[in-house]
Amino acid sequence: MKSVRKQATGDFAENLPSFFLLVQGSLCNLAKFLQLCVSICPEHYTDKEILLLLLLLFKLSLEKELKQYPLVDFQHLIMKLLENIRNWDTEMPNLCLAISYLSSHHHDLLWLVQFVPNWTSRGRQARRHLSLIVISKLLKNRVNVPSSQDQQMALLCKNLVEMKPSNLLKRISKSEKHQDGLSKESLIYEFEPQAYYLTYVLLHLVREASNSEAVYSNQRKWLLKLCGALEKYVKGDIKEDARLFYRTKVKDLVARTYSNWQQMIHSSQPTQIFIPPHPQGAVMAQMP
Structure with missing residues (x-):
């Protein structure tokens, strides 16, 4: 049993560098590239496309292995996407409600709330709104913020x-x-x-x-x-x-x-x- 555990631990340790390279070399660079795209040509992205991309980023952030790394580039991209939403008053509540359905576990839901960047006014507003939705969900109350x-x-x-x-x-x-x-x-x-x-x-x-x-x-x-x-x-x-x-x-x-x-x-x-x-x-x- 000890040899099996050591082998499993060793395999995981050997895979860490490759996974780190995947995060740093691929996912983070992709996030930087997308941030450049939405900054240069913001008019080419509809609100629906922005919301779908945001949901993908939040879903990726729930991956257990990714939580070990600071996903700052992801959050910078999220912040830029939030700023590019045109119909903010309508789409922000829809986005928060959709994010709340990405998980049913309270630990993951808290993670999603705290993954929303709070560096801008829109980020703080979305973070507060999502918090209220998650609270109602965890208390089994009607979600109506x-x-x-x-x-x-x-x-x-x-x-x-x-x-x-x-x-x-x-x-x-x-x-x-x-x-x-x-x-x-x-x-x-x-x-x-x-x-x-x-x-x-x-x-x-x-x-x-x-x-x-x-x-x-x-x-x-x-x-x-x-x-x-x-x-x-x-x-x-x-x-x-x-x-x-x-x-x-x-x-x-x-x-x-x-x-x-x-x-x-x-x-x-x-x-x-x-x-x-x-x-x-x-x-x-x-x-x-």
Whole structure:
């Protein structure tokens, strides 16, 4: 058995250089070439063709071997393709919905969300929209993401309430076929790690969906509601146990998420309102 394992390991190690050359010499160069094409002749590519190419790139990014390499050229191409979509308001939701169907596993879905480049305004918008779709999908809710930011934040608050680990544990245990006759302790031992891992992924998606370039005063109320829901429904549902490290890991992410939202609240900017200049402003400025 040892010789077989060594041989398998050796074969994999021998194949690594060739696969690395394939990624660097072929796929990355192809991505650079396509980026050049869409930059020089953007009018030659329809929105439908751009969406199909984007879906291909996201599907390729899920390949297990490719995840070992930084696919920066892929992301540069994705960023350029997003910028070239003409009918953005219509095609962006369709693209995000199509991306969410590329996998059914929550780990892969989080990967797809974080593979969207967030270096541009369109990239950040698509990343937030895709996060909301994936959250609804993982919670088995109807996927219907509203267009306005206020409605999106309201949806996020509603979804956060459903992310209690105990609720997810009940849902996962009910979905399993061979659970008849198991005691409560056995159910917890069997399915609780899955529930907490799903909570962990969902919290990362919530962080992505709540990110914003600038937080104005009208968004503060939503961040405050998110903080309250996070404390009450997620943190309050976690009972730490030194033997169950996955609980501590989720609680740590809750603390980091809460701290991040508090920083966003404190750095929020007042809503910009135009105030016409006072005709006697110069005189009033000199008054004590």
